[in-house]
Amino acid sequence: MLRPEAAVALKLSRRPLTTRPVRRGRGSALAYHETVQHKIIVSDSDLARIVDRISHQILEKTDGARDAVLLGIPTRGVPLARRLAARIEAFEGVRVPVGTLDVTLYRDDLRLRGARPIGPTDLPPDGIDGRRVILVDDVLFSGRTIRAALDALADLGRPRLVQLAVLVDRGHRELPIRADYVGKNIPTGLDESVRVKLAETDGTDEVRLTTQSGDAS
Amino acid sequence: MNPLRVRHLLSAADLDRAGATAVLDTATEMAAMAGREVKKLPTLRGRTVVNLFYEDSTRTRISFEAAAKRLSADVINFSAKGSSVSKGESLKDTALTLQAMGADAVVIRHPASGAPHRLAHWIDGTVINAGDGTHEHPTQALLDAYTMRSRHGQLEGLKVAIVGDVLHSRVARSNVHLLHTLGAHVTLVAPPTLLPLGIEAWPAQVSYDLDATLPGVDVVMMLRVQRERMSDSFFPSEREYARRYGLDADRARALAAHAIVMHPGPMNRGMEIAPEVADSTRSTIVEQVANGVSVRMAVLYLMLGGHK
Numbered sequence: 171m172l173r174p175e176a177a178v179a180l181k182l183s184r185r186p187l188t189t190r191p192v193r194r195g196r197g198s199a200l201a202y203h204e205t206v207q208h209k210i211i212v213s214d215s216d217l218a219r220i221v222d223r224i225s226h227q228i229l230e231k232t233d234g235a236r237d238a239v240l241l242g243i244p245t246r247g248v249p250l251a252r253r254l255a256a257r258i259e260a261f262e263g264v265r266v267p268v269g270t271l272d273v274t275l276y277r278d279d280l281r282l283r284g285a286r287p288i289g290p291t292d293l294p295p296d297g298i299d300g301r302r303v304i305l306v307d308d309v310l311f312s313g314r315t316i317r318a319a320l321d322a323l324a325d326l327g328r329p330r331l332v333q334l335a336v337l338v339d340r341g342h343r344e345l346p347i348r349a350d351y352v353g354k355n356i357p358t359g360l361d362e363s364v365r366v367k368l369a370e371t372d373g374t375d376e377v378r379l380t381t382q383s384g385d386a387s
Numbered sequence: 388m389n390p391l392r393v394r395h396l397l398s399a400a401d402l403d404r405a406g407a408t409a410v411l412d413t414a415t416e417m418a419a420m421a422g423r424e425v426k427k428l429p430t431l432r433g434r435t436v437v438n439l440f441y442e443d444s445t446r447t448r449i450s451f452e453a454a455a456k457r458l459s460a461d462v463i464n465f466s467a468k469g470s471s472v473s474k475g476e477s478l479k480d481t482a483l484t485l486q487a488m489g490a491d492a493v494v495i496r497h498p499a500s501g502a503p504h505r506l507a508h509w510i511d512g513t514v515i516n517a518g519d520g521t522h523e524h525p526t527q528a529l530l531d532a533y534t535m536r537s538r539h540g541q542l543e544g545l546k547v548a549i550v551g552d553v554l555h556s557r558v559a560r561s562n563v564h565l566l567h568t569l570g571a572h573v574t575l576v577a578p579p580t581l582l583p584l585g586i587e588a589w590p591a592q593v594s595y596d597l598d599a600t601l602p603g604v605d606v607v608m609m610l611r612v613q614r615e616r617m618s619d620s621f622f623p624s625e626r627e628y629a630r631r632y633g634l635d636a637d638r639a640r641a642l643a644a645h646a647i648v649m650h651p652g653p654m655n656r657g658m659e660i661a662p663e664v665a666d667s668t669r670s671t672i673v674e675q676v677a678n679g680v681s682v683r684m685a686v687l688y689l690m691l692g693g694h695k
Contacts, residue, residue, distance in 0.1 A: 272416070275430040275458075275688070284693030285389050287409060288416045325425040 205383050212338075212354060212377035220353040221250070224335055225257035227351050232302050235264045237330065239301045241271040243319055244289040246308040249370035250337060254306065267294030271305070271326075276318035293326060303329040304350075308366040310336040313347035338377055340364050389690050395507045395514040396686060399525040399561035404568050411533050413685035414678070420457075421681065431460035434491040434691055439481070439506075440517075441467040441497045446652055446676055447517050447527070451494045454683035460691070463490070478502060482509040492691055495519070500557075513690050521555045521616065527651055528561035530682040532569060534671050535606050537678070538647050543570035548600050549591075550576040551610035551632060551659050554583050555617070558651045559610055563591045576600050578632065580621040597632055601641045608649040609634050609660045625658060635661040639669065647671050 212220065232238050235258055242251030248270050255266045272289040280286075305319050316334060323332060335351035340358040356379065358364060365378045391406040402410070420426060436455040440448055448464070455462045465481075467473065472481065478497070485493055492513040495503050500520030507514040518524040536542050547566055553559045553575050566573050567590035574592045575582065586593055594600050601607065612628065622628045629635075634648065639661075642648075648660075648669045656662045665672060 275428045280430065280692050285689050285691075286693075287390070288413055288688075290416060291419065321429065325427070326423065 207381045207383070209379045209381070210376050211356060211379050214375035217337075217353075217375045217377070220337065221253050222257055224351045224353060225254050225261060228254065228304060228335070229258060229262055229264075231333075231350070232304075234262060235266050237301050239267050239269060239294055239298055239303050239329075241269045241293075241298075241303055241305050241319075241323075243305060243307045243315060244270060244272050246337075246366050246368050246371055247306045249368050250308060250335075251304075251306040252370075254304075254335065267296065269293045269298075271319055271322055273315060273318035273322050276321045278314060278318065291322075291326075298323065298327040298329045300328070300330050302331050302333065304333045304335055306335045308337045308368075309364050310334070310339045310347075310349050310352075311342055311364075313343045313345035316347050317345050337366060338364055389693050391689050393690075395503070395516075396525050396690065397503050397507065397514065397516045398523045399528045399565040399568075401525070402565065402568065404570075407529070407532070407565060407568055409689060410529055410682065410685045411536055413689060414529075414533050414681040415537075417684040417688075418678070418681040421677075427457055427459060429459050430688055431455070431458040431691055434460045435463065435489060436460045436492045436494065436687065436691075437463045437465060437485050437488075437490040438517075439465045439485070439493050439495045439497075441472070441495075441502070442518070444496055444518070446679060447496065447524075450676070450679040451515075451517060451526075451683050453680050454687055457680070458684055458687055460491075460687070463488075478505065479509055482506050486510045486512075492687065515686065515690070518557055520557065521560075522557050523561045523564075524557040524651075525561050525565070526679070526683055526686055527558050528565040529686065530675060530679045531558075531562055531608065531649060531651070532565055533678050533682050534649065534675050535571070535647070538671060539605055539645075542566065545571040545606060546574070546604045547571050547606040547608065548574045548576055548597075548604045549608045549610065550597060550600075550634070552581050552612050552621075553577045553586075553610065554581045554621070555613040556610045562608065563589050567591070574600055574604070576632070578622055578628075597634075598638065598641065601638060602643065604646060605643070606647055606649060607634065607642065608651075609654075611651065611653065612655055612659055629658050633657075633659050633661065634664050636663050639664045639667065642669070649675060652676070 229235050240251040240255050242248035251268050255268045258264055258266050270290055270292045272291045274286055274288040333350040336349045337353040339349055339352045339355050361382055363380045367374050367376050369375050390409050393401045438448055438451055452462050490512045492515060494515045494517045495506055496517040497519050500522035502519050503514050503516040516523055516525055532542060535545060539545055549559050549562060563573050574594055576594045576597050648664060650660055650672050654660055654665055
């Protein structure tokens with residue numbers, strides 16, 4: 171009732187797990203009268219400035235992006251990684267290789283949430299051995315996606331170092347993981363969800379905070 | 388329930404278009420992994436897959452074993468030879484033994500059509516049919532569809548001829564169901580004696596004339612003449628069969644330039660397929676074996692990866 175099986179199945183909209191807290195058991199949508207509030211916390215111009223700032227920080231912290239590789243985590247980490255690479259090239263003329271790292275097969279919640287379609291993993295032709303790998307994702311939440319990504323990286327090669335860039339850090343970490351580059355820290359409650367939209371995947375650039383306050387009716 | 392929306396994979400007809408496409412798409416990603424240095428994923432860690440083989444098999448058993456191991460599942464191989472089956476143990480008692488050992492999936496090959504269906508009633512785990520008698524072999528059909536898609540780009544509208552011993556062929560039956568689901572057009576070509584009763588009801592055309600069919604197809608799949616299942620005289624002599632229904636070099640020249648030649652193996656070289664055709668660049672026979680591992684990884688992942 172809460173989560174129809176169909177949502178687990180194929181036609182599921184591939185929203186990043188990190189933005190949607192799993193709620194089981196208590197708190198059925200039907201038992202509560204819900205009011206849903208949306209708030210746009212990052213607009214399109216904010217988002218462009220954030221990407222510019224992170225690009226500068228990457229250049230600063232990685233010696234001018236020397237040996238750097240940007241790996242985007244699907245779905246929205248991938249266009250973010252491409253944008254960062256484009257900005258870095260615009261600022262310093264350095265071409266940073268961009269890849270895609272799908273972590274589905276390394277997740278620890280497959281048993282809970284069911285098998286899901288897997289996406290492509292594309293590494294730059296020169297690989298990641300000895301490189302400074304910067305993982306890029308949209309929202310940092312429990313940290314479990316990043317744990318899976320670190321496991322996946324270990325099977326693909328041996329980077330010299332691994333860093334993490336995220337657009338939004340919404341807190342509620344369940345693992346000792348932190349980001350090296352954060353677009354915006356957004357304190358959230360577990361009943362809130364953060365939804366990142368990007369022009370490439372959703373037609374528009376924004377970050378939206380959705381609050382569902384439920385009163386027992 | 389898993390994304391395929393079936394608990395067991397017993398027949399290719401169990402899969403709808405979305406499910407079958409999910410297997411092929413997942414297999415594409417699994418195939419990309421075969422080129423990696425570490426060819427192993429942690430996805431099925433702690434799961435047990437039993438290969439229960441009552442009939443001889445090289446390709447299918449090895450490929451299921453490799454697929455399960457690459458996904459980090461524990462694999463138990465069971466072949467009827469050298470087990471208590473040779474002491475007369477029934478399928479049911481063997482099933483209960485596997486149940487007690489906590490098998491998450493049982494991959495079964497059995498000479499009796501319908502054995503996987505029976506097994507599915509006795510155990511809690513997922514049953515995957517790896518060939519039952521003359522009935523079905525769904526993962527073979529999936530890997531054939533995968534091979535056709537990777538060579539031709541798409542399956543919708545593809546013209547496929549399946550040639551030979553359709554009567555005894557579980558590969559043909561599964562392929563007809565799956566290719567129909569995926570939008571390809573199948574023509575079965577065989578002597579009348581090697582076509583099953585009720586063939587009119589299959590979603591396929593039937594022809595007795597190989598030479599008339601070959602020029603118009605994108606794929607020709609040759610079936611093995613199954614001598615071990617032939618209790619009757621279905622054709623006058625092997626030479627006559629080879630002359631009328633064998634794919635020799637002359638016939639291969641009649642094929643369109645882009646057409647591919649498939650065979651599920653093992654081949655009777657010189658009987659249904661000539662050696663020079665089997666080893667030509669049109670032939671996807673070795674490719675099919677490699678694709679088998681990726682497709683079976685996809686099936687195991689999609690059926691076992693999630694919750695039960």
